[in-house]
Amino acid sequence: MAAILLLLLLTFTAHVLSDRPATTPHASLYLSPKTIFSNYDKMLHSFKIFVYAPPSPFTGATVFTTTPESQFYTSLLRSPFVTDDPSQAHLFFIPFPSSLSTRSLARLIRTIRISFPFWNRTLGADHFYLSAAGVDSSSDRNVVELKKNSIQISCFPTSSGLFIPHKDITLPPVHSFQTIPSVNSTPAFLGYMKLREPIPLGLIEEISDDSQFKVEYAPASTRGEFMNNSRFCLFMYGDDMTWMVEAMAARCVPVVITDRPIQDLPLMDVMKWSEMAVFVGSSGGGKGLRGVLDGIEKSRYDLMMESGVVATQHLVWNTEPQTHDAFHMIIYQLWLRRHTIRYARWAEQ
Numbered sequence: 001m002a003a004i005l006l007l008l009l010l011t012f013t014a015h016v017l018s019d020r021p022a023t024t025p026h027a028s029l030y031l032s033p034k035t036i037f038s039n040y041d042k043m044l045h046s047f048k049i050f051v052y053a054p055p056s057p058f059t060g061a062t063v064f065t066t067t068p069e070s071q072f073y074t075s076l077l078r079s080p081f082v083t084d085d086p087s088q089a090h091l092f093f094i095p096f097p098s099s100l101s102t103r104s105l106a107r108l109i110r111t112i113r114i115s116f117p118f119w120n121r122t123l124g125a126d127h128f129y130l131s132a133a134g135v136d137s138s139s140d141r142n143v144v145e146l147k148k149n150s151i152q153i154s155c156f157p158t159s160s161g162l163f164i165p166h167k168d169i170t171l172p173p174v175h176s177f178q179t180i181p182s183v184n185s186t187p188a189f190l191g192y193m194k195l196r197e198p199i200p201l202g203l204i205e206e207i208s209d210d211s212q213f214k215v216e217y218a219p220a221s222t223r224g225e226f227m228n229n230s231r232f233c234l235f236m237y238g239d240d241m242t243w244m245v246e247a248m249a250a251r252c253v254p255v256v257i258t259d260r261p262i263q264d265l266p267l268m269d270v271m272k273w274s275e276m277a278v279f280v281g282s283s284g285g286g287k288g289l290r291g292v293l294d295g296i297e298k299s300r301y302d303l304m305m306e307s308g309v310v311a312t313q314h315l316v317w318n319t320e321p322q323t324h325d326a327f328h329m330i331i332y333q334l335w336l337r338r339h340t341i342r343y344a345r346w347a348e349q
């Protein structure tokens, strides 16, 4: 039953460019353009992950309930990265449901610490876990080690305080989209903003009165009608960000309005988000925003738009994982985090 439900959830389609990113002229999109693809190929051939059994009574598909989590988990279990031999493993995965109480979580980690020799070697640093909302701090030693040392994979955007930038990873939203071919007509709007509900913010009030902008209130599931008729798609960081990838595929360059630096963007240690999205503070109001957007030259804009389209292939979830897609890029981020110090004292056991 749960498996059928999951399959239904996953039956969306996405069309992305078939070009290999390595052959496109968008090297500037990647943080390490020279090494990313050879390192990725190395990962395909050698990366091994040991998966602990989920705590009973959870099994298989019942562990995870949100779409990006279950998509990642099922893809992982079916992938060649999983090994039954922990001595071969680079990393260790601890599956547990988000509904698990802090107490049960502490007990789970304690059991892993006592029953297996792996946790003690790194105090959890070569372990990872999925938690849609992120694990909250706790005074329990087991949970503290999990939170501080292990790699957390949670949904973007994260709640503040529950994401540790040097090690944690976020899952791109699962959202169907189509890559829209470029058109020569001039977009009707400079910026399009789709919010779940009104937000009392001067900037939003000002652009609502500006005919160059289109501001709409709609639930997260609504398609952005004005996406392909606007140069920029505007997002309030923390509000509905699920359609950001959809906007990029529609050649609408994302503008993220935020008053603090964002550290939890998906694939942040692989891609340069500044090459495909604009980040602006809200203090300049509508006028400040206009100034920033009007100041972007056409050549720069076109490059950002094209980079955004190329980037969507790394942000798309496929029912059957495809090369360089969201699943593989998450795995790649884990691969980049595999070097941790293991204490020989524990390895001898």
Ligand SMILES: *[C@@H]1O[C@H](CO)[C@@H](O)[C@H](O)[C@H]1NC(C)=O
Binding pocket: 113, 114, 115, 116, 117, 118, 120, 349
């Ligand atoms: C790991 O270390 C703890 C002490 O911190 C100890 O109680 C436990 O038995 C060790 N685990 C293994 C498998 O030796």
Ligand SMILES: *[C@@H]1O[C@H](CO)[C@@H](O)[C@H](O)[C@H]1NC(C)=O
Binding pocket: 178, 180, 228, 229
């Ligand atoms: C936007 O894209 C959709 C899907 O390709 C298309 O049906 C629609 O006509 C487009 N709208 C505009 C204004 O170009």
